[in-house]
Amino acid sequence: MSNKFEEISKSIVPAAEENKSNIDENRSCWVCYASDEEDALATWVQPCRCRGTTKWVHQKCIQRWIDEKQKGDCYSKVPCPQCGTIYHIVFPEPGFLEMLINTGDNIMIRVSPFVTAGIVLGSLYWTAASYGAITVLQVMGKKEGVFFMETADPLTLLVGLPSIPLVLILSKLIHWEDYLLQFVRRQVRSLPALGYLMPSFRYFQPEEARPSAAELPQLIDPVSSTRILCSALILPTAASLCGRLLLESTASNVQRTLLGGLIFVGVKGALRVYYKQQCYIRHSLRRIIDFTPEQKNSQSVEEMIES
Template sequence: MDEPEEPRQTEPQNEIPANSSRNLASGQPPLNLQEDNLPPRLVTSSTTSTLQCWICYATQEDDPRLSWIKPCKCRGGTKWVHQTCLQSWIDQKLREDRKKSVACPQCKTEYLIHLPAMGILVQLIDAVDNLFDHFSSLIVDCCVLASLYWSALTYGAMTVVYVGGHRSTDVVQSIHPTVVLMGLPLIPLATILVGSIEWEIHLGRILAAVLRPIPFVRRVVRNASDDSAVALVNRRISDRMSSTRKCITSLFLPAIAKLCGDLFYSSTSSVLRRFLAGGVTFIGVKTTITYYHKRQIRKKLTDLKVLDYTDQNRERFAANNQI
């Protein structure tokens, strides 16, 4: 019997690029994919796969002319990357600060970035440019602070003249200029501080402390404080008034206090007492109205409930919306 022949071992053949036929037809030598700027292909046991850039997702077959690098400790699919793609990605990271280090987002290895050395003239220009950058930000901050200071100073001077009249100018002139320049800007800060205080909360606490000994009121206060929805309701009510609105309202507080003082306390001879009495009256009335309004809104939001989707509830909902 004849013995079976052993399988022949065929030598692996190198793949010929798709554009080799065009190069041979035109008389040009085929592209060499094993140059220094191109890494070898990744070969597996079953299939042959090419390199793929983890930035642009292009493979080695898409553009063989691009150079590949392995700049970090990654392995597998994220090991190789285009030189141009990585440079563009690094430029985006260094757009704000050219001096910070850039690392691989996968293995956190810091990239070794080589920059060519510049001449002394270029280094001097860069140093002057960086110095101007720091001074520019400092100058802008100083201008903003100076604008705020002069605005506060002007507001304080106008408030003093409006409340005290022309006689207040003589009083201001008799004070030391340093005290005037430091005291007048504090007037808008004081008005904003007074206007930003939620006086209705303190009024509610005072009323609860005073009326708590009454049995019926004690039960109502205890039930209201134990309700888990009260905190959420209070936060929803407080969010309705923005900080900008509070600031603008506070800046009008001296004018309103002067108007209320002249209207309700015209018999008072002292301008300062009339102004303070008008301000206290306005804050008291405003606090009472705000407390009552928030109380009603809190009651409304606390009783909120979702109805079943029935015809009867739909008719009730439509009727309430028409009203």
């Protein structure tokens, strides 16, 4: 039995070697499908673990194929689409000048994000400082503001001026109108006489229909970040205008601007409280109505229009 197996093995091995030599002799490029007979002067390469018809490829064809995959980044790694082997690409040794330029490019690639971040932060800082200086001139007046900034400590100006817009933006994140609305509701509930002075706040849901605090949905205030930014940065200008229009008799520019700002914020806050109370009433009085055939016909017409 063993002798028969040895005879079969001896007959298979030469046949396999012969087939392998035939495959190597009949090479064909898996990119352009050309063989040795069609392009006898071409340079061949076997760059991966593939065997059979995808073993051989022309040097110029694989380079062109790698260029298409790299898309301009000549140092990116490219794998074989069949076996996944990363092609080993060897470059000639660069000259001294080329190596120097390449080193400089690599340094710039690594440093550029930090430089860009520094430029952006620096631009934001000096923008905030400029806005702070304009705010000081609006609040104190031109002469007093210039005199204050000229005589103030430089460190105070470097820290204080950019802090002005930051403080204004952070102050807009405090929703003091909501706390005021809750306070007014509690006072009207405990003192019904106040309801005659503020009729809009006399509405309360019946006890059996009033949901609990956990069930009551929070009304979303549709205020975007850009609106918060604009309303915060426009506050000094609005305060200065209100002070000039309503408090002309006040001699001090600082007092006039501060009082004008308080009037502006107070009136705006009162309007917001009233608006939120009205939204609460409308939300509490909403009802779900019965479906009618007329609604069905109208919905079908709307669907036909949309389609």
